[in-house]
Amino acid sequence: MDLSAINPILLLASLMVAATPILLAAIGELVVERAGVLNLGVEGMMITGAVCGFIVTINAGSPLLGFAGAAIGGALLALVFGVLTQVLLSNQVATGLALTLFGLGFAALLGQGYIGIKAPVIPKWPVPVLSDIPVIGPILFNHDPVVYLGIAIIAGVWAFLRYSRAGLILRAVGENHDAAHALGYHVIRVRLLAIMFGGACAGLGGAYLSLVRVPQWTEGLTAGAGWIALAIVVFASWRPWRLLLGAYLFGGVTVLQLNLQAAGMAIPVAYLSMAPYLATILVLVMMRAGRAPGSLAQSFHASR
């Protein structure tokens, strides 16, 4: 084994890349849960986004369009969930699971002709000046644009929830949907929008996997990333900046595990590849979750 082969700067830089898909999916789910909806279908939306993004990129030749397609695909699938749970009042847990099962199958069906094709390389966008700083530069400021986009979305969601009127209404709907309804807010409309935002973010996260991380299309390539995103939302106590921390923690474990594999660590590969999942469980146990939004996972039906 040769631990010296692991370069700490590269490790930290790739940590940010490894965290990005989960971070994107998790920030979407955070908004959904703050609106009082539990969508367990993140995995299904992610993989749908992954395949949509890949197909559009290959056919249109533009990763930008690909990411847009992934967001739209994820949002449309999320809309199915939204209609079922918000309009037809189905159980959110069951519907979320159904979404995942359906999404996995649907993505596999769409992606049939695309197995084995390589995605075009997405160029890095080094931030001028900042990326030249030693150590910090290559870690933080020498990435592809989606990494920055992920952080920007976190900042945006944080500001939205904290300072905007719409964010206040969204939190109100998630906290107590009956009271929000009594004050005249459109609970279902707010929730549908949140669900679609969540789907779009999950789609982006999925596309980042198929276009940047892997980068090709294989069945089941999300490998539980959606579920880990869900766990990170709980870990973050529904707060955006803590979510960033959670995603980087997880990204760190994943990257370290891969590096150890590459360095020929004595532990068998199978055990190393368990590490991210075990770490997630450990984090879930150790972090006492904060208070969940008051109406989380409850169906809303305006009676009388």
Add this chain to the structure above:
Amino acid sequence: MTTPLLRLRGLTKAYPGVVANQDVSFDIQPGEIHALLGENGAGKSTLVKTIYGLVKPDAGQMELQGAVFAPAEPRAARMAGVAMVFQHFSLFDAMNVAENIALGMENPPPQREIAARVRLVSDQYGLPLDPLRIVGELSAGERQRVEIVRCLLQDPKLLIMDEPTSVLTPQEVAILFETLRRLRAAGAAILYISHKLEEIRALCDAATVLRLGRVVGSCDPRTTSAREMAELMVGSSLHVPHKAARPEGEVILTLQGLSAKAPHRFGTALRDIDLTVRRGEILGIGGVAGNGQDELVAALSGEIRTRRDMVLFDGKSIGHLAPNARRRLGLLAAPEERMGHAAAPDMSLTENALLTAAARQDLTARGFVRWGKAREFAANVIAAFDVRTPGAGNTARSLSGGNLQKFVIGREIMQDPALLVVNQPTWGVDASAAAAIRQALLDLAAKGAAVICISQDLDELMEISDRFAALNAGRLSAPRPAQGLSVEQIGLMLGGAHDMEVAHVDA
């Protein structure tokens, strides 16, 4: 006569199986406190929701200051100058006061400005409120202040108040009335919904009485007696429970320094409660909601376990026992929330009978349910307590509040308890069912059982209790004989006006 502020003409709203409002017409004048009187289920809530834009009437129209008024949603009603304080507060526990207030306003200013205006209005009307506190941590009286200030910030022409005093101590009621009178003096009208007649006589200038969705009369409450209004409301003379003299029995329950942590973030901790209850007596426990009532019932029923010697029942330490072990000893309870706590809404009455009666009524054999016997027991409860339902196979949800409460109380009484603990036994129950329930509790005590009745309705407690104690912030006052207690004394036992003095110092 001037144009009325709000004119209602022929408002009708039907739900499947129920006509909530039928041809309701009356006027509210500017600068008037107008009482809307009626029993539970008389259609008061539907009517005010119509005015507030939450319900669209099937027929009829409204005029506000002479112009047609048909708010499509609460926002439109608020824009037109109608504000409402809800009975079950429309507040968001995890948010602070300023955020809660912003949510009830159209085009609210930034948070800092709201905070400043909250301070201004609360000074002006004597309603101290800290805009940065988290609402979930406020007392019921303070929560109501949040709702009121939210309305006042919009300079409403008409303020609707739905049963505002049910959660207040007498002192807090006095403060509220002062606020409302100031508001009236400033020219606003108030639609005041209540079934507490003495309050209405003290406060209101006009009254409209609803019964079964129709207007059955109107009167000037300043000159009409409470009895006359009550008969208008109920439509017949009321049965007054009969309280027999009872000999004092032996001690059945002793609490020694009963303490328990708050079961959840917005719950109340019980602190060092000492109490002795004797067979044959009814102990009334008053208190404003959220002062430890639920927790005390849970500590007695066994849902909250404590140190074993904190609760002595019939001489035995039972603080560590689970609910069913306590039931076997004869300690039964009926919690406040009927739907989802005392009863499972989507289960049949037979299943709901099994819910608490399995142990004492021998409804299981080696773990297997004897459904025939359970059905029989449920049918007995239904018959004995006059529960109006087609049969024991119907779900709890299908029963009206009063009928379900009769079933829940009856289910415990039919199990022949040595001590029965009830929490808010007549909350949201129509007058005749309430009278029946109170009579049943009195009869139970007359047979030699002890009863602990926790309630926010002081009239009810004075009517049936032998002794009275008050819960305040998880502490229980020393019980005093109920006879001869004055309203002021009770108010002080309940803790006076919560936090008012303290807050004034801040301001």
Add this chain to the structure above:
Amino acid sequence: MIRLEKRTAPSRFWTYAAPLLAVVLTMVCGALLFAALGKDPFETIRTIFWDPLFSEFSWYYRPQLLIKAAPLVLIAIGLSFGFRAGVWNIGAEGQYILGAICGAAVGLAFYPTESPFIFPLMVMAGALGGWAWAMIPGFLRVRFGTNEILVSLMLVYVAQSLLASMALGALRNPDASGFPGSRNLARYPSATSWINESAGLHWGVVFALIAVIFAYITLSRHIFGFHVRLSGQSPRAARFAGVNPGLLVLICMAISGALAGLAGLFEVAGPSGLISIDFNAGYGFTAIIVAFLGRLHPVGILLAAGLMALTYIGGEIAQSNLRLPAAAIQVLQGMLLFFLLAVDVLTHYRIRLTARGVA
């Protein structure tokens, strides 16, 4: 405008009719999907839903149905207890894998001894393996308030890694010169779960039927079943009725884990025969669909598992005869669950058409 009105009691008619409607809607939409894939929709639907039962080769397909349905029934029955009580064990797939690994390990440890005690020991080990794996999320929920959905799911991925390392390491067949995978237990008389292979009958089928009867009696006649239902509908009322919520979570997890473990053991000792990297075929996830499709009712689950087995077998026929992609069947199953959840609204709500803009 359409309005929903809550019924005071669930509609009896729709309780039974809704799943049928969902199946019909799935067939219609499935046909559209197949048409979009360039297949003859009618022929495809017939191949999937009719041929396994009534075609000239049905003598071959019918036993296959039993083989596919048995693990689904076992797992779904176990899950139904938890789902009714609000305990969301989503990781049955992992418990299934662990049951197979543990059971197979016991069997392989005795190889090549022949004894009537080996198979019962394997059954116990399988149940224990699934049980232990389910106890992890159960215990963590009770002790730390950890979300059991996420933990049980993470453990599926852990179990898959474990499976891979077992197939390549500890349990690898030493005589198979480098091939990954264990010895074939189906060819080891003391360890096989087959009773009659050509009829598709193995001990899993027997246990599945026993589980259905056991679940039916428990849920309808026993106070424990009552407490399970009560806890799911009104957790506070359950506590008031004397249910210990933590214990109930553990029991529900234990039942579902043990049954999933058993399903894994019967599978590895029979139809699959050996521990391999891709031993698990998603039964643990499909069983979730089965449990909901059967409305968490034991008899319903039996019928739903039959239907699901039909789509599996029919799907395989369609795959080989009509070159239908395997993923299309997964989509079909997902659609079935969607429609089922959607039509459920009819059971609990009345749909009303109201004129818009009154007043």
